[in-house]
Amino acid sequence: MRYWLMKSEPSDVSIDDLAAFPNQTVAWYGIRNYQARNFMRDQMQVGDRVLFYHSSCPHPGIAGLAKVSRLAYPDETQFDPSHHYFDPKATRENPRWVNVDVQLVEKTRFMPLQELRGYPELASMRILQRGNRLSITPIDPREYEFIVSRL
DNA sequence: GCCAACGTTGGC
DNA sequence: GCCAACGTTGGC
Secondary structure, eight states: OOEEEEEEOTTTSOHHHHHHSGGGEEEOTTOOOHHHHHIIIIIOOTTOEEEEEEOSSSSOEEEEEEEEEEEEEEOGGGGOTTSTTOOTTOOSSSOOOEEEEEEEEEEEEEEEHHHHHHOGGGTTOGGGSTTOOOSEEEOOHHHHHHHHTTO
């Protein structure tokens, strides 16, 4: 089992939105970065644990715990010309983008980015590195446990 | 709104 | 295959 941090803009899908969805599950659509796509396609397994992170918002930070509930499959939004995430180079025969499904495990207390930055134990987390933009990053199991034990 | 970082594109 | 230009991300 692996551990991941997945960024979501709360104006798009917040932890409360996730909690309100059917089965408390969301398709992680809209990933248009090859490295992040490859994590979903090649490495994510059902049951993998996810830190659900709010980004690009007034209060960035960890908002809850989730898990991978379905293996990667083609992202529907790439086929829809009216959609923001439409990709003219993608076809049904040759999809370019995939997504997993993510299901809520628990809405936790909110752990702000500022707090994460304060723990020396987490200093090597990718999310904390200057210039990091990757929206899906693997998390070291010890870092995951450290964070969960403080939520 | 600024700006650093970095991924992508496309001409050559 | 190089690399300059451009676009996007995301914290502040």
